[in-house]
Amino acid sequence: MSRVIIVGGGVIGVASAYFLGKAGFQVILLEREPTLGALTTAASLQAVRAQFTDAVNIAMMKESIAFYEDFNRILDLSDHNIGFHQQGYLFVTSEEDAAARMQERVAYQHAHGLPDVEYLQDDELHRRFPYLAPEARAATFRQKDGWLSAHETLDGFRQAARRYDVTIRTRTEVRQLLTRGERVIGVSTAAGEDLEADATLLAAGPFTAQLARTADVDLPLQPVRRHRVVIGEHERIPHWGAMTIDEDTGAHWRPEGPGAALAWAEPEAPSPPRRHVSPDPHFTFRVMEGVYRLNPFWLDVAETLKRDNVFLHAGQYTVTPDHNPVIGPVNERPGLWVISGFSGHGVMAAPASARLLAQLMAGDIAPDGNPYALDRPSLYDGSGEQMVI
Numbered sequence: 363m364s365r366v367i368i369v370g371g372g373v374i375g376v377a378s379a380y381f382l383g384k385a386g387f388q389v390i391l392l393e394r395e396p397t398l399g400a401l402t403t404a405a406s407l408q409a410v411r412a413q414f415t416d417a418v419n420i421a422m423m424k425e426s427i428a429f430y431e432d433f434n435r436i437l438d439l440s441d442h443n444i445g446f447h448q449q450g451y452l453f454v455t456s457e458e459d460a461a462a463r464m465q466e467r468v469a470y471q472h473a474h475g476l477p478d479v480e481y482l483q484d485d486e487l488h489r490r491f492p493y494l495a496p497e498a499r500a501a502t503f504r505q506k507d508g509w510l511s512a513h514e515t516l517d518g519f520r521q522a523a524r525r526y527d528v529t530i531r532t533r534t535e536v537r538q539l540l541t542r543g544e545r546v547i548g549v550s551t552a553a554g555e556d557l558e559a560d561a562t563l564l565a566a567g568p569f570t571a572q573l574a575r576t577a578d579v580d581l582p583l584q585p586v587r588r589h590r591v592v593i594g595e596h597e598r599i600p601h602w603g604a605m606t607i608d609e610d611t612g613a614h615w616r617p618e619g620p621g622a623a624l625a626w627a628e629p630e631a632p633s634p635p636r637r638h639v640s641p642d643p644h645f646t647f648r649v650m651e652g653v654y655r656l657n658p659f660w661l662d663v664a665e666t667l668k669r670d671n672v673f674l675h676a677g678q679y680t681v682t683p684d685h686n687p688v689i690g691p692v693n694e695r696p697g698l699w700v701i702s703g704f705s706g707h708g709v710m711a712a713p714a715s716a717r718l719l720a721q722l723m724a725g726d727i728a729p730d731g732n733p734y735a736l737d738r739p740s741l742y743d744g745s746g747e748q749m750v751i
């Protein structure tokens with residue numbers, strides 16, 4: 363049986379541990395923090411959509427959503443609740459040009475496996491979503507998109523992985539990769555322990571490129587800070603609403619229990635990977651102003667908001683040049699594998715991407731059947747998904 367070391371216990375590392383264990387690998391997962399999922403996974407907005415603009419990502423997210431819909435049965439869990447709210451994703455515009463582009467996008471999505479994306483405009487849009495501003499001209503909507511609990515998702519994978527030969531060690535920091543000639547043969551920990559394996563999988567989120575550099579490998583991954591604001595209970599928030607994205611600016615919000623969660627992928631320069639990401643305290647005001655444009659009830663919320671009802675967090679997206687993840691072997695370094703670069707999509711992509719990784723490692727999928735390979739020509743040509751929410 364082959365032995366695999368996974369570095370990183372976020373949602374991607376733990377989902378990978380499950381699929382690799384199920385495929386018959388002996389797995390050791392090493393996580394630096396005292397708890398799993400404490401870094402990027404904990405900062406996520408936890409939203410899940412299949413409304414992508416290219417066939418490869420549509421297929422990946424459809425597979426993941428089907429998995430999430432049937433999570434307990436597939437993982438043989440009872441009494442587990444990932445809190446999957448399929449209240450839809452609504453991309454809204456006030457611009458005529460954008461409305462025309464939306465119609466083309468919906469036609470593409472219908473032709474590529476998403477027949478249930480709706481194009482809504484004018485009266486119908488305002489009848490279905492009366493909280494929108496009169497300026498809202500058109501939108502696309504898919505009911506089966508939504509959000510869930512990333513923490514419960516990770517924990518479900520963890521529980522299911524325990525049925526296989528999977529060992530999870532927290533408080534274990536990997537300092538560097540061990541090499542023998544060209545090969546990566548394992549890792550060395552901060553406690554001075556050397557662990558060897560047939561394959562070493564980097565699932566270290568924003569720290570993935572830094573770890574790869576310890577074996578002289580340059581991965582095209584950059585951490586970029588992103589914010590999230592959670593607002594506690596507020597009566598003016600329509601709790602039945604959709605994940606609502608201002609397509610013209612990118613500002614978005616969604617219900618979160620009796621309150622809401624808001625985010626906005628503002629332009630920001632890449633930064634070094636960080637264990638603690640300091641938020642910009644002004645972000646809360648900017649994002650509320652951002653969502654207010656097409657959702658005017660946010661003015662009422664902002665005017666009556668109490669400071670202790672606002673929770674601001676920041677984390678780091680791990681970004682590739684084409685905004686799609688890298689999954690698979692690092693060919694220049696036999697024994698080294700990577701699953702990272704998920705931008706704002708790692709929670710939604712976890713089931714399908716970890717399943718793909720395990721099948722690649724088991725040899726059940728040929729390398730040329732992997733659209734997320736590190737050596738794909740499109741990685742650097744900017745042709746990938748550009749909606750960075």
Ligand SMILES: Cc1cc2nc3c(=O)[nH]c(=O)nc-3n(C[C@H](O)[C@H](O)[C@H](O)COP(=O)(O)OP(=O)(O)OC[C@H]3O[C@@H](n4cnc5c(N)ncnc54)[C@H](O)[C@@H]3O)c2cc1C
Pocket residue numbers: 369370371372373374375392393394395398399400401402403404405406407408409410534535536537565566567568569573588589590625676677678679701702704705706707708709710711
């Ligand atoms: C503000 C924000 C909003 C987001 N919203 C969404 C969303 O709505 N939907 C969505 O799908 N995605 C979203 N994302 C992205 C999503 O959170 C990530 O894609 C996903 O969590 C990545 O998971 P991961 O396991 O790859 O990384 P991480 O969760 O970062 O896990 C990596 C783990 O590796 C560990 N590690 C690092 N270095 C070492 C080391 N040397 N030794 C041992 N362990 C190490 C870390 O401690 C960490 O636990 C959002 C991200 C942010 C920041």
